[in-house]
Amino acid sequence: MNVYGESISRLIEEFSKLPGIGGKSAQRLAFYIINQKVERAEALAAAILNARRGVRYCSICLTLTDSEPCAVCADYKRDPRQIMIVEDPRDMAAYERTNGFKGLYHVLHGAISPMNGIGPNELKIRELLTRLKESPADEIILATNPNVEGEATAMYISRLLKPLGVKVTRIAHGVPVGGDLEFVDEMTLSRALEGRREM
Amino acid sequence: MNVYGESISRLIEEFSKLPGIGGKSAQRLAFYIINQKVERAEALAAAILNARRGVRYCSICLTLTDSEPCAVCADYKRDPRQIMIVEDPRDMAAYERTNGFKGLYHVLHGAISPMNGIGPNELKIRELLTRLKESPADEIILATNPNVEGEATAMYISRLLKPLGVKVTRIAHGVPVGGDLEFVDEMTLSRALEGRREM
Numbered sequence: 001m002n003v004y005g006e007s008i009s010r011l012i013e014e015f016s017k018l019p020g021i022g023g024k025s026a027q028r029l030a031f032y033i034i035n036q037k038v039e040r041a042e043a044l045a046a047a048i049l050n051a052r053r054g055v056r057y058c059s060i061c062l063t064l065t066d067s068e069p070c071a072v073c074a075d076y077k078r079d080p081r082q083i084m085i086v087e088d089p090r091d092m093a094a095y096e097r098t099n100g101f102k103g104l105y106h107v108l109h110g111a112i113s114p115m116n117g118i119g120p121n122e123l124k125i126r127e128l129l130t131r132l133k134e135s136p137a138d139e140i141i142l143a144t145n146p147n148v149e150g151e152a153t154a155m156y157i158s159r160l161l162k163p164l165g166v167k168v169t170r171i172a173h174g175v176p177v178g179g180d181l182e183f184v185d186e187m188t189l190s191r192a193l194e195g196r197r198e199m
Numbered sequence: 200m201n202v203y204g205e206s207i208s209r210l211i212e213e214f215s216k217l218p219g220i221g222g223k224s225a226q227r228l229a230f231y232i233i234n235q236k237v238e239r240a241e242a243l244a245a246a247i248l249n250a251r252r253g254v255r256y257c258s259i260c261l262t263l264t265d266s267e268p269c270a271v272c273a274d275y276k277r278d279p280r281q282i283m284i285v286e287d288p289r290d291m292a293a294y295e296r297t298n299g300f301k302g303l304y305h306v307l308h309g310a311i312s313p314m315n316g317i318g319p320n321e322l323k324i325r326e327l328l329t330r331l332k333e334s335p336a337d338e339i340i341l342a343t344n345p346n347v348e349g350e351a352t353a354m355y356i357s358r359l360l361k362p363l364g365v366k367v368t369r370i371a372h373g374v375p376v377g378g379d380l381e382f383v384d385e386m387t388l389s390r391a392l393e394g395r396r397e398m
Binding site: 006029031047053066 | 202203204205206207209210212213214216217218219223224226227228229230231232233235237239240241242243244245246247248249250251252253254262263264265266269270271287288289291292295381382
């Protein structure tokens with residue numbers, strides 16, 4: 001028997017589809033929502049819809065944003081001739097939190113991973129080449145994750161850009177090898193940026 | 200600087216208000232939503248609104264439900280003279296999953312907890328007395344949690360009901376002491392029901 005009734009069961013089901021939310025957590029979240037004021041539930045629902053409907057890729061750096069271009073690309077004080085390549089918008093946000101980088105970004109939306117069937121064509125590498133053709137850069141900083149996929153991606157892009165005569169650097173291995181860039185502390189991220197070397 | 204833009208930041212903020220969702224999890228959930236089809240985000244938002252707006256207390260057992268009365272109270276095959284007292288709708292759902300109880304429920308929505316300022320008046324005990332006056336029961340089974348608050352609540356209700364001449368039982372201590380009823384396996388819950396004794 002469906003003890004909870006249709007609408008609660010549906011909510012539990014929807015929550016349990018989210019990553020990292022098991023059955024018990026979904027149940028707890030659903031009952032939390034039900035016990036909140038209606039306005040709180042409406043705020044969450046609206047946030048979900050606005051984020052999903054309003055967010056698009058920045059036409060310049062391809063990060064996820066609701067403004068066009070994104071706040072970083074729109075900032076005229078930043079140096080457009082220095083471009084940091086990251087795998088994910090969250091990595092970009094992590095570097096923004098260091099306040100130590102004044103160039104622009106390019107978001108690949110992934111890393112080369114033959115095991116998962118992700119090749120260079122699945123990443124925003126073609127867009128990077130087009131971008132560099134239209135507005136050449138002095139330096140490309142490869143800030144992909146310090147794991148196998150990230151290193152392979154950095155290597156691939158480095159080989160692709162070298163013939164174009166652009167300076168290609170890799171963030172230093174101050175970032176812990178095998179880790180995920182998103183979870184590294186600001187200090188380590190800053191050190192890694194300072195210690196970057198030409199590839 | 201707000202790297203993500205207003206709508207993503209808002210969604211991350213809303214997610215991080217949920218219980219058990221930290222900053223990193225909220226970020227991961229937000230990006231998961233953004234990368235899903237619009238329909239998926241709409242389904243989640245609708246489920247939240249429907250659950251919050253459509254759910255009310257069952258007029259008989261006071262569980263949370265979107266039908267009136269709830270599916271259990273509406274089931275004419277169940278024995279209305281046997282009432283199980285639980286703290287929470289989730290505990291009721293846990294007992295429903297055992298398929299071993301054919302009576303009805305009464306949901307207290309909490310347990311007596313002086314430390315948290317919750318006394319008998321904060322629970323649905325007055326409603327229980329009114330209910331028993333209108334439709335007397337043969338047996339009241341106290342299935343509050345097997346922890347300090349649950350035991351205190353069971354004791355309180357037992358003393359309240361004994362003078363009315365109703366048989367009051369407590370589920371057996373097959374349920375692990377100090378635990379949370381919601382997380383007990385079906386077999387243990389069934390054993391606890393079978394081994395109930397008069398208080």
